[in-house]
Amino acid sequence: MSPVNYRYTIHRRRFLKVSAIATAGLCIPLNVRSQANLQTVRFGLVTDSHYADRDPLGTRYYRESLTKMKEFIQVMENNNVDFIIHLGDFKDQDPQEQQSDTLRYLTSLENIYTQFQGPTYHCVGNHDVDSITKDQFLRNVTNTGIDQNRSYYSFDHHSYHFVVLDANYHPDGRDHYYKEGADWQKTHIPQEQLEWLRRDLQQTKRPTVIFCHHPLYPFPELQHTMQVGNYQVVQEILENSGNTLAVFQGHVHREHHHESQGIHYLTQLGMVDYSGLDNNSFSIVEIKDATSVVISGYKRVSDQQLSIGS
Numbered sequence: 001m002s003p004v005n006y007r008y009t010i011h012r013r014r015f016l017k018v019s020a021i022a023t024a025g026l027c028i029p030l031n032v033r034s035q036a037n038l039q040t041v042r043f044g045l046v047t048d049s050h051y052a053d054r055d056p057l058g059t060r061y062y063r064e065s066l067t068k069m070k071e072f073i074q075v076m077e078n079n080n081v082d083f084i085i086h087l088g089d090f091k092d093q094d095p096q097e098q099q100s101d102t103l104r105y106l107t108s109l110e111n112i113y114t115q116f117q118g119p120t121y122h123c124v125g126n127h128d129v130d131s132i133t134k135d136q137f138l139r140n141v142t143n144t145g146i147d148q149n150r151s152y153y154s155f156d157h158h159s160y161h162f163v164v165l166d167a168n169y170h171p172d173g174r175d176h177y178y179k180e181g182a183d184w185q186k187t188h189i190p191q192e193q194l195e196w197l198r199r200d201l202q203q204t205k206r207p208t209v210i211f212c213h214h215p216l217y218p219f220p221e222l223q224h225t226m227q228v229g230n231y232q233v234v235q236e237i238l239e240n241s242g243n244t245l246a247v248f249q250g251h252v253h254r255e256h257h258h259e260s261q262g263i264h265y266l267t268q269l270g271m272v273d274y275s276g277l278d279n280n281s282f283s284i285v286e287i288k289d290a291t292s293v294v295i296s297g298y299k300r301v302s303d304q305q306l307s308i309g310s
Contacts, residue, residue: 039158047087047250048270087250088125088213119144201241
């Protein structure tokens, strides 16, 4: 692929990987750049596992996500990361769309995911609200220390603040539920969540990282609408906060980097795609001194190094 706005080179296979420094001079506010002695944070990042007990379709090998997730957990344990987060589309459904089967797929994968001996977190993806509701999804996953009813939330780890957003809403604030006809291309972060986000960012001075299943910027080169419908409003809130370093997203099953007003927006490859552990996809993200974001990619995922500020 040849995505626009790249500031580094992306290669698909580990033997071709290179790391490059993103161009400097980004508009990071002084309240982030001036902070000293920040603790380094390292977390595991995975997205779009789409587990279901169903036959492959296209590039998606649904059943293999159980084995791939086991490998992810083992690598995260071996590398002693601080926490892990899944960016959404955790599970899928079979063609019959049976709710009982969908819940079984969810709990089977979550039982593996929570074998990690540390905090675990989830974003809600569109496939997580297909033949089960958002409430059903949330009741069957663990977001460590978070009220089980919350689909968007925040937490602190070491010197950093982390925010998880949920765009699976109609513009009027109703939850998406695809069995009732929601349109997966029409996602929205409703007013209540926007107001919560403003307050949350105002209440912290820590450098902040955002997670969301759907891209919070216009995603190029695809025929479908992948980005959140009101992404511009979200971007404005993040920019005005003065603390936001980076935004990590899934959904598109492709690697891409976009930079706007000093904030890095990155999408990640999906775990479900292609057969075999050689095609597994996840990464470890390290943030040090709020000056760099280093992504150590695993197998299909690229190594990347992004500069924060100048």
